[in-house]
Amino acid sequence: MTHQEDAGSLLLDDQLCFALYAAQRAVTAAYRPLLDELGLTYPQYLALLFLWERGETTVKDLAGALRLDYGTVSPLLKRLESAGLVRRERAASDERSVLIACTGRAEELRERAAHVPGSLLAATGLEGPEVARLREELWQLAAKAGAAAERTR
Incomplete structure (x- = not known):
């Protein structure tokens, strides 16, 4: 053919x-x-990989990097926050923007994920x-x- x-x-x-x-x-x-073994789903792992690489970032940047829409990223971040792996807060410079960062627990998990x-x-x-x-x-x-x-x- x-x-x-x-x-x-x-x-x-x-x-x-x-x-x-x-x-x-x-x-x-x-x-x-x-x-x-790490207690993560594949999308959660991808989100953490980006956060470990970049540090604190916006939801918009994370969504863009993962090629996901807000409707998909938001519940993903809520689950990571509930697990104590990320923290979310409004940016002081722009109340519409939400910043995400890894917690100490996520940094410890990074070592196990290596x-x-x-x-x-x-x-x-x-x-x-x-x-x-x-x-x-x-x-x-x-x-x-x-x-x-x-x-x-």
Whole structure:
């Protein structure tokens, strides 16, 4: 089958979107036991990764980084706050803006979470160069798909 014929296929296994969906579900499932040990869901882990990297930030910046809307981020942050991992407060400079920061408990959790990326790679058998190539290709795909989505709005 040529590339052009493949692009027009309606077979499920020929769909790029389905391959991405299946990979995403499998990767998330592989993370689950590692994150269960930390008492985190995958979205909570992603939020903490961003906060550990950036420090105090706004809800808007976190939502943008995670590519989530406020309606999804808000309950996520409420659960992290209830678990004692983040604190939220209105910004003094702009009452409309809410700042989020990790608590000491989240910083302690960071140390326990340090093994997660390596454990996932070991579990999947992926190695550094392959991971770097996959990540780069996926970011390129995300950029191209994002641009296509913007053009169709």
